[in-house]
Amino acid sequence: MRPRPLARAVALACLAHVPAWGQEAPDEPLAEVVVTATRNAKSVDKIPGAVSVITPRELETQYLLADDPSAALATYVPGYAPSRQKISSTGESLRGRTPLILLDGVPQSNPLRSGSREGYFADTAIIERIEVINGASAIQGMGATGGIINYITKRPRTAGTEYTVNARVSNQFRHDSLDWKTGVSVAHKAGDFDVFAYASVQRRGMAYDGTGRLVGIDALQGDTLDAGGQDLFVKLGRDFGDQRVQLTVNRFYFRGRSDYRTVPADFLRGTPTTSAPGAPPGNPPRNDVRTATLDYRHAALFSGSFTAQLFSQDFTALFGGSNTSTFQDVRLAPLGQLYDQSEIHADKYGAKVTWVRPDLLVPGLEWTLGIDHLRDRSGQRMAATNRTWVPTLDFTSTAPFVQLEYEAGPVTIRGGVRRESAHLKVDTYTTLWAYGGFTVQGGERSFDKAVKNIGAVWRFAPKWSAFLSSSEGFGLPDVGIVLRGVNRPNQSVDQLFDLQPVITRNQEIGVNWRGARGSAGASFYDSRSKLGTVMRINAEGLGVLDRVPTTVRGWEVSGEVRVTRTLAASAAYAKTMGRTALAAGRPMDVALGARSQAPDKLVLAANWTPLPKTQLRVQATRLADRDINIGRTSGPVNLEEHFRGYTLADVAGTVDSRWGRFGFGIENVADRHYIGYYPQSVNFKDPLSYFAGRGRTFSASYTRQF
Template sequence: MFPLSPLSRAVALACLSVSTVHAQTLDEAAQPSSTVVVTATRGAKSVDKIPGAISVISQQELASQYLIADDPSQALATYVPGYSPSRQKMTSAGESLRGRQPLILLDGIPQSNPLRAGSREGYFADSAIIERIEVINGASAMQGMGATGGIINYITKSARADGTTHGLSVRASGQLRSDNLDWKTGYHVTHKDGGFDLLAYVGMQRRGMGYDGNGRRLGIDNVQGDTLDSRGDDLFFKIGQRFGAQRIQLSLNRFTLRGEGDYKNEPGVVAAGVPTTSLPGRAPGEPPKNKVRSASLDYRHDALFGGAFSAQLFSHDFEALYGATPASTFQDARLAPIGALYDQSQIVADKRGARMTWVRPDLLLKGLEMTVGLDILRDNTLQRLATTDRTWVPQLQFASTAPFAQLEYDIGPLTVRGGVRHEQARLTVDTYSTLAAYGNRVVQGGETEFSKSVKNLGAVWRFAPQWSAFVGSAEGFGLPDVGLVLRGVNTAGKSVATLIDLQPIITRNNEVGVNWRGANGQLGVSRYESRSKLGSVLRVSAAGIGSVERVPTVVKGWEVSGDWRPLKALSVFGSYAVTDGKTAATQGAPLDLSLPARAQGPDKGVIGANWQWAPKAQLRVQAAHLRDRAINIGRKAGTSKLEEHFKGYTLADMALTFDSAYGRFGVSLENVFDKQYVGYYSQSTAALDAAGTYAGRGRTLALSWNRSW
């Protein structure tokens, strides 16, 4: 069903010497992998009791990857089999998990904006504050709305050792050109004294331009957003106090990433295969930027009525400004001659919420655990045109209340889990008028409500020492991009309450898998099928205008991943993922269209090794292969051309770190062989767009130093 190329088969076979959870480092690998604990399930849970494919990216693995490329999505693409290739941009359009959108969290605070998904949620915090990343693959309702593809929870660092510790870090990378130096520095202080702990971090980063394998300056995306020619800063603060069995904690994060505006996009030559580049100069308007402000107050009681209770109050304020463009959608003859009006889109999303969970082990009988809780979310999202102060998407007032309950029963080597979450949600929108490009249509405001129970059921059987098998079925709850639907209304007489496009997306993920976890390695293989009867597919017309089509979608795939330690000083790791997503041209039509690059990544293999060649030195080498993909040949849906072609490529990286009395030093090479390539998304989706065919980074040298005292 999934034919493989010779190179793909080789990578997949190599992965059979490795496993599902990448949570062990060279120093930790001797310990049983079942000790790895995942908190994204709403309670601390060993991975061998979770009926699903879990990926845990450890702090050491993140440090190695961020030395190679300080790019959050590139770390996910390396360690999570079903995550699509990184765009290497501020925009994350086209980045997905198993062909669907994941819910992104920071310490449980939702960072995603499903009501108006502007593809800017990938940059919300400095990578230096992240301790590990937990990924639950496949649809889930454990953390609320939006996890139709899975959950990605970034866990921030905390003070671990008693006393006061200071730390300083510096990273610089470049390609030996005058305008492409990237540098980053950060300072942190931690303090722990009995039940009191504190962590504070301040960091700043400046990114220059980049060059491809042919030595040509990379193209900058002045509209959707780019990390090229940008600056970022982050201020993070966490303070906690324990009182016996109770703990209270306050966290604050203030992050900003913005373009400098010193370069502008220069289209390439599609017919000659010349990708987009950049020239010195200022593009119209203000450069794109992300501004994120998050806060949470957490409380935990480890012995409340025989169980553990946790509660979180959170706020999340998000702003994304996009670059100026004379897009046809923005034109209005009342403001300027048609074609002469430049405007800038801005998304503003403010969330307030509360999350409560109580976990009671050994309820009524030994081995029976109950988890109950309640989530409350208030989300206000709008999209405006900042230059002319026009409404593009009216304020979307979303309110959700969701109680849930989960039971887990351990019967010897068998663990059975099942639960239900009831989503009671309401969307309120005031009466508004669409832009002139859509005919200045008046859309009557109103309310639309959703009430849906989503379920999960699964089991894990530890059928032999170090071996386990799982089977699971879980549903996820989400909405289509409501803003994209409402802003595109171009016929009279519409109202919010009657727009069928606002019906929720319910996705069911069925999965089976086998895991081996031993002292010297681990291996995991899983097969899944994800279905939604009323899915959401973004299609772009010949005029370049996007619209949401509500059609069924099915994603099938398999994944293998793991690691193995043949020698005390050597470990190898790898993964291979096959993803096959299908949809229909219209409701009722056959499911014979492949999901596009906007929604699904190509088949992907990753393999690498860590070699501790000296007591305080480690070498890391890795390679990633993306398989060729040609889909929907000659097919259209309305005026949208669906045909896509992708020529795969293989990239290799390496990193060397060593400890000394003066701190830890690191040196890395990204794209070791200086491969010339055009990214997956650009090849597939923007193949005919001379201004959007972006090449990837060529060979890049990075140096780092960090020290704690």
Template sequence: MTPLSRAVAAACLSMAAVNSFAQQAEAGAEPTMIEVVVTATRGAKAVDKIPGAISVISQQELASQYLIADDPSQALATFIPGYAPSRQKMSSTGESLRGRQPLILLDGIPQSNPLRAGMREGYFADSFIIERIEVINGASAVQGMGATGGIINYITKSPRANGTTHGVNIRASTQFRSDNLDWKTGYSISHKSDAFDFLGYAALQKRGMGYDGKGRRLGIDTVQGDTLDTHGDDLFVKIGKNFGDQRLQLSLNRFNLEGDGDYMKNPDATGADLPTSSIPGTPQGEAPRNKVRSASLDYRHANLADGSLTVQLFSHEFESLYGATKVATFQDTRIAPANTLWDQSQILADKLGSRLTYVRPDTFVTGLEATVGVDVLRDQTEQRLAITGRIWVPLLKFNSTAPFAQLEYEFGPVTLRGGVRYEMAELEVDTYTTLAAYGSRTVQGGSAEFSKAVKNIGAVWRFAPGWSAFAASSEGFGLPDAGLVLRGVNNPDQSVSSLISLQPIVTRNNEIGVNWRGANGQFGISRYDSRSKLGSVIRINSAGVGLVERVPTTVKGWEVSAEWRPSKQLSLSGSYAQTDGKTAATQGAPMDLALGARSQGPDKAVLAGNWKWSPAVRLRLQATHLFDRDINVGRTVGTSNLEENFAGYTLADAAITFDTGHGRVGVSIENLFDKQYVGYYSQSAAAADPGNTYAGRGRTLAVNWSRMFRSAR
């Protein structure tokens, strides 16, 4: 995309917002602020008082997007400008936020597994239970380790109305082929009274195969994991009780997604010029799966010493099984003859933690708000080879205690905010032996300790009705993929405590922006600069093995978003994101290599329109354009080929919902014009991995029916 076309895209969005503002002024109506409150900053706060780029995807927006595609990553890619395109797979490799990995939360419970990032964190809960998604763009330390790219917090639904309500939801999608019907059915019960409130949900789901725009069966990723040919279920419970100013709440989530094992890749139809396809067959070993178990006990006191106290105790159990392969890394002639040994990778991660937050307004002086607290995390992660029982990544025992303090001072139209979080972390690993492919090296156990203060400072100026400007500088703390580092040790006489590759990643994000929110629309534009002196880049060598390189990384970008509501019945919205990530071949080398598709997405523009045709009928049309990206032409580092070529494409979707006397009916068409395309990550990685060139879904029809029933009192 040329600089001129980038400027035109930004100008078009700006004109839409300014036009809305001008129309209000001509009508003599002063634009009013539409207050949007987020909680991902450790306290409920209006977005115009937070120095930074904050996005909230509402329940109505999620409902329309999940009608089009029941894919959490696709919803993020549609509504979050800096989020990379969805893989449409169980694997989320390449799904980054502003060129870095975000920390994913469910009601504040960490779902990400940064110690051994198997890129399976995209599927952990059923879409029905999500009320909204809060996104903090850019490095942030407020929620702990792993937020070098930002925070994505999925907020679950809560009972809203008194009484008892039952709900039924059925969704089905098809491309009118015999093996590609997707269906999901769910039942919910909600109760609210003076005694207690309760929300329960249970769902079953079955996904068939898919077809591309040319009618070819999509390729199934039987190793990294796929949503094709799978079944799943979710059981969610939330129960709470208020005691005056106090509240106690328990929530549990049990989620499963597992392959059926009825299809395999077509070995005669792969290559960079021909997308991977599938044929009926039974792959070796067990089918890939995700199992997630989350639990949270929350206590809140809304009036404790003139402040509010929130305490959360949580646990999170995560298991991901990958498909069987006889890759060279798994071979061991002590077990089986060379090139005959099949095995399956399995990642297990267990977390226990607590989060304490106390917020007190008017501390010492009027307008000064203090937020203090401490987070404790105990994370144990390992990676096994499930068939032979071998240890690939030893048990990583990570302990972190992080006190933090934040001060916010508001005077007139200005809000100043600054804080510090002090990470005291230790990673402990016992002595272990690497796989035979790495030389069966004995690595002496030990520990690596990290103590780091990460800071943030920023200001917001509300300089006119509805308008605000912000400037912010924030740091995020994380670790490189420690498991990937430790499993690949192939030199003798190594110890855990001496591996420089385990030094932490500290990312600083500097950002400025302008926002407008009024009765008839909103507009925002921001410019950011994110830097890591000792970053982490994964490069795939000629053997197909990922290696962690500790090199500096810089990501710069522009983001523009706008919405115009000319009437109560019609709204038009658009966004544009330009991302430019750079790194170096080695420490001290020039920063002249572009970050690859594993790390960042292409430039992206989204346009959408919502029309409330009548009080009972709503229509949504949307289009996403991904711009061409050709990088690192002819460049290599070691045996890693860094050249990537991506030919952009445009996709359009439509959805319509009807409110009837028998419930709400929704009908959608994904890929409205049946575009034939190969996904961004698959195109970019085709040179290194031509056997995994996956096309995207062709035109797909989905129908959804839901109905709520209130119990008689």
């Protein structure tokens, strides 16, 4: 908690985006931006930290370009890494660390056995806004070592019944490049009762890069290309005076179609991974996610606000088939001839209880008291042969917390502590033949840790505020990778060093300005883990988890200005500098690789209302060159990474008419040919995953309300 790195900081802060352009006159003050990811609705001007809120209009515009939540995060959140344009989110970090993903406060992340497939859990059309709390946090539970990303779903806002039909298509006007999605929603609000329901179907075709070559399909990890799915979402609510009961259910299903196979890259000729017609081995990869939530709120319980949430989530991710060396077992088939595919299954259920009481004991002092409980059962099996790759991880956590906030004139002070009491149980299991087929004795591990936070916001002048914060996050390493990789005899779960928790401390300082014509700010942060996790790819292409200290420092600046009543311009820049060590006790002189750290990023945009009921956005994203760890190795593995940056420009717009809203988008307007950041940078160049990005892509949408 000591703020020594902050004493060296000279910084200024990242603030939430202003509302949709053209909605307010230039001489009117900006509307207050409120977030709920802090467990209690708070104005961003009273939160000591960097907060981003992606508004409904911003989401709508970004989804015209790419129906991909990670693309929206990469555009509007300075510290978020570039989108992979795949169903896999490997390398999509937040400020060099892993964020905790929530849907209305329900955890969607699977930190015990990630698989990097948690980014696709709901249709984008049900999302009203996205709240992002940057930096380590424990307020929402385990896994937020990089921050919190909370997706807030829609609900009826006006009385009456409203039907909405929406459709989206995109095309590159080449063979089998058509994407389409259609959905229908019903929003009904009558008296104390309301309901929002949505159903959609989508089908995604193939993509072509800037040279007209088919983009490679990731047949192993899963892909958004040559795929399709559906979503069914229902939210029911009833108010009883100061009380409200709400039930939310979402079923999301997305799977590949297996019409294309992967064609390996040819590094000598300089051609990336491509695709060709043909079925890859095994069943198509898929995501199957079911989430249910029961919420209760009492706005005046013992002079405070009480909320309780019961939730469950059932997550299944099937990966593609392969005859990789990891899957081989000479007892089942000759070496190299065994094709198999893995499947991650994670069951979560739990409860969250929060009570907020202002002016308790001391005038101006607000108390937030609560307790969370989580039960997580995760595992990974070989789907074709029913072998155990990762045994069932039975994890339970109970965490009481207290958060205090004191407001004295222009100063708001917030601080709190959360006690994480967690227990992990694993039964005895046998590793795959490729790891030696060793029997690992089951066991139990317990973790008990108090994670703290403290910060202050000073509104030192009209429209200006500064903040200082120090916060901790609690997480566990990817337990599944640790356990499945045991390759020595006589090991037991309760003795493995690599299962120790990850405690991340984030310290930050910044200043914000919010005026009638826009907002601006910048921040500097220092994030440290004495016992962090670094995933390195070894010479065989397998992931190896190293437990070494990690430090990530960075700064972010952003701003938006209303040039006229109809024109607004914005800019955001983020620089991330992560370091680690080759081994515990060694110097911190190794740069974090592409799996953990994004390149420096600049986003420029202009929003224009040329005519009434029209909106136009032009944006450009620049990713800077990055060359790291020159000449450095870790055993037989070369740690060098090289990235040649690129600039991509997009344009999108909407027109409102009496027949509905028409939208259009052009992604990668210049038809730039480029290799994505992660496949271009990662030290182990896999010919099956050296993917180019999409070339110029046209899209159109239509929305009609009745």
